[in-house]
Amino acid sequence: MHKGSCLCGAVSFRLRSEPKAVANCHCRMCQKQHGAAFATYASVPKSDLEYLAGQELLTSYNSSGSVIRKFCSVCGSNVEWSGSKKFPGWVSIAVALLDTSFAPKSIKDIHLESRVCWL
Numbered sequence: 518m519h520k521g522s523c524l525c526g527a528v529s530f531r532l533r534s535e536p537k538a539v540a541n542c543h544c545r546m547c548q549k550q551h552g553a554a555f556a557t558y559a560s561v562p563k564s565d566l567e568y569l570a571g572q573e574l575l576t577s578y579n580s581s582g583s584v585i586r587k588f589c590s591v592c593g594s595n596v597e598w599s600g601s602k603k604f605p606g607w608v609s610i611a612v613a614l615l616d617t618s619f620a621p622k623s624i625k626d627i628h629l630e631s632r633v634c635w636l
């Protein structure tokens with residue numbers, strides 16, 4: 518079972534199933550939110566994400582359409598991405614927060630149209 522936590526450690530969670538559909542997202546919103554060239558997310562059914570601590574510290578931001586991004590209000594770590602109209606029952610987790618080793622078999626690069634030149 519995978520476990521993860523934010524930078525300050527106040528928010529921690531575990532995943533009841535193996536995360537799927539791992540993607541490096543190069544869209545401008547992920548770049549800005551993560552302050553990075555891309556964001557890596559993997560998805561689990563919403564019921565498979567269990568918070569162990571700090572869920573009340575998450576702040577939600579509606580970045581576009583129905584998409585909600587949640588981050589730790591103490592340290593700013595990005596935690597959740599959800600609200601996909603295509604996959605309403607799923608939540609994506611920022612893979613970099615995992616404290617357990619995770620070696621996905623395949624990773625997709627998406628929204629390469631806004632890929633940065635300095636990567």
Ligand SMILES: [Zn+2]
Binds near residue numbers: 590
């Ligand atoms: Zn935090």
Ligand SMILES: [Zn+2]
Binds near residue numbers: 545548
């Ligand atoms: Zn993105």
